[in-house]
Amino acid sequence: SQQGEEDPQALSIQEGENATMNCSYKTSINNLQWYRQNSGRGLVHLILIRSNEREKHSGRLRVTLDTSKKSSSLLITASRAADTASYFCATIGAWTGGTSYGKLTFGQGTILTVHP
Amino acid sequence: DTGVSQNPRHKITKRGQNVTFRCDPISEHNRLYWYRQTLGQGPEFLTYFQNEAQLEKSRLLSDRFSAERPKGSFSTLEIQRTEQGDSAMYLCASSTPTGDGNTIYFGEGSWLTVV
Numbered sequence: 001s002q003q004g005e006e007d008p009q010a011l012s013i014q015e016g017e018n019a020t021m022n023c024s025y026k027t028s029i030n031n032l033q034w035y036r037q038n039s040g041r042g043l044v045h046l047i048l049i050r051s052n053e054r055e056k057h058s059g060r061l062r063v064t065l066d067t068s069k070k071s072s073s074l075l076i077t078a079s080r081a082a083d084t085a086s087y088f089c090a091t092i093g094a095w096t097g098g099t100s101y102g103k104l105t106f107g108q109g110t111i112l113t114v115h116p
Numbered sequence: 117d118t119g120v121s122q123n124p125r126h127k128i129t130k131r132g133q134n135v136t137f138r139c140d141p142i143s144e145h146n147r148l149y150w151y152r153q154t155l156g157q158g159p160e161f162l163t164y165f166q167n168e169a170q171l172e173k174s175r176l177l178s179d180r181f182s183a184e185r186p187k188g189s190f191s192t193l194e195i196q197r198t199e200q201g202d203s204a205m206y207l208c209a210s211s212t213p214t215g216d217g218n219t220i221y222f223g224e225g226s227w228l229t230v231v
Contacts, residue, residue, distance in 0.1 A: 033220065042122075042207060042224040043159070088158050092218065103149070103172065104209075104220055106158030 006107040014115050019076045021110040023089035030092045034074050037086045081116045120223035122208050128229045136194045137226045141210030148191050151207040159207055198230045
């Protein structure tokens, strides 16, 4: 089953604009990871944020995490046409002693289109 | 580090046939995962190996599906008596616990079309 929802489902912007995608999840997490997927391809890992972190940066990416609201956001600044892809957030649940440690649970994804 | 490798990348098969996908994880990654993704959806977890031990299987993994990782390195996912509903992309991923919290790396996926 999907962990939560991503918002918006689709986002269309012009090159140079910023893109913000949001992700909500349902259960306590160990960490949250964002991935990019180009059409028909595999997933490319973008960034991991741990449950005790609130913000993380990587190049043009900025990720925030609010564990009290069980939500995260991904900001892509100065977008490029090459950023056109689907973006997924995925969580690893807090370890409770079971065997699920390390298993990612994905949201539905946001389709980002950046127009040149 | 050559990344997670999957093959074949594409497979078209007739309903009722068996298919097998292979995954070579990143070397020294002791954790290996299989996911399934259908169009417009996020990947769904199928199964997880730690070394050669299969530690978790999803309810999505019916008795027609079997996965192995015999020597704790590469893994195979076999689907017997394929059905049209099995058409999807099958993704393999690997990881190893590190200080960064277990980043999971995915392969390019294997597309299955059942006709």
